[in-house]
Amino acid sequence: MALVDAVHDAFVLLLTGDPVLWRIIWISVSTSMFGLILATPLAVGAGYVIAMHQFTGRRLVIWLAQAALSLPTVLIGLLLYLLLSRHGPLGGLQWLFAQPGIVAGQVIIALPVLLAFTLTAVQAADPRLAETAIAHGASRWRVMTTLLYEVRFGVMAAVISGFGRVISEVGCAMMVGGNIAGETRTITTAIALETSKGDFAQGIALGIVLVTIALAMNGALMLLQGDAHAARGRS
């Protein structure tokens, strides 16, 4: 019965617009979105360059990017903590236990996901696309925008996957953000805290939000993949 009551209370919190709960959701979504906005151009640009150009150390870069995909976020949190702590090299920024610190972590976590997806998408593109663009006088920038447009479904899948990864991570946000109520408490850190306190209702409510986000993200991804398959089927 306790579980049923907790679920009931969770829905009450969600539906009555509990300000504490919705503040946590807002912090999570806004820091994740901001991190993604910062990471996307960097990672997509890097993914494109790595896919399209041969250079010394290319395989090393790809290996590192792929290895970073499976890096525990708590380790990224630790590294960032050391960098941002008062005596660390970036301590002067005062980002530790503040939202910019969480955003920095989200950027680092999202980068390899976005890069790997973009790299795969660009490498899978028909090589005649870039050649046609070049042979018709397109500048390097134009060739890049043309090709990224052609692989847009792959890039959008990268962004969606990146968002899923950053909003669901807990280790980095906990270490760098410090789980300060109203400031750096995110969905995942709040779930960890409330569960440890025995307050399951808020944890379940936040879990419902995370599951809803995950379902929406994956639904969008499936729709995009469906569009991509349909486009390939036509050609």
Added chain:
Amino acid sequence: MTALLSFGRLHKRHGTHTLFDLRDFTLEPGSAYVLTGVNGAGKSTLLRILAGLVHADVEDVRFDGAPLAFRPYPRALRDAIVYVHQHPVMFSTSVPANIAYGLTARGAPRALIRERVEEAMAWAGVTHLTGSDPATLSGGEKQRVALARARVLRPRVLLLDEPTANLDGEAREQVIALIPTLTGAGTTVVMACHDRDLINLPDVRRLKLRDGHIEYR
């Protein structure tokens, strides 16, 4: 007559193997050439070198009689030469946007783009494809759209890689009929092909790649 584009030497190797080593290779302005040779002779590679898509060792390159550094591929040649694949690929925009691609990429004024695209679509007989999804075009339609996409740029050299390959019947005849109108407009056309009807087109000069050298016929 001053050659449009000439190479004192054009040498292509794959590792230690020489694919071809051409001496005094020259293209005249407004001429049509068919480039023949057995599979693997290097016909497509030669076209791709001329288009700046593949590297080669070159000496004494001249364009319009003036010496030219070939690497990195010079802007003057990029603006003058257009290459069309054997199986042209369409961008997933629209047919008119595909044809306008090169002009848009070069920052041409919108009115000029519209005028040239309409003219090229009429020339290639693809006006009825205006609203079509480029991905749904047949091989012949794609080839004609690709020719229109190249023609709007008014290239001085047009490189066509097997333009009638895998086309038959009316589609093939439509493409063949377009070729002489290109040279008539002053464009030098170089076609890698095996198609007898293209090889036997009037006023077409024949080049044959054989054993790493070129024979003028």
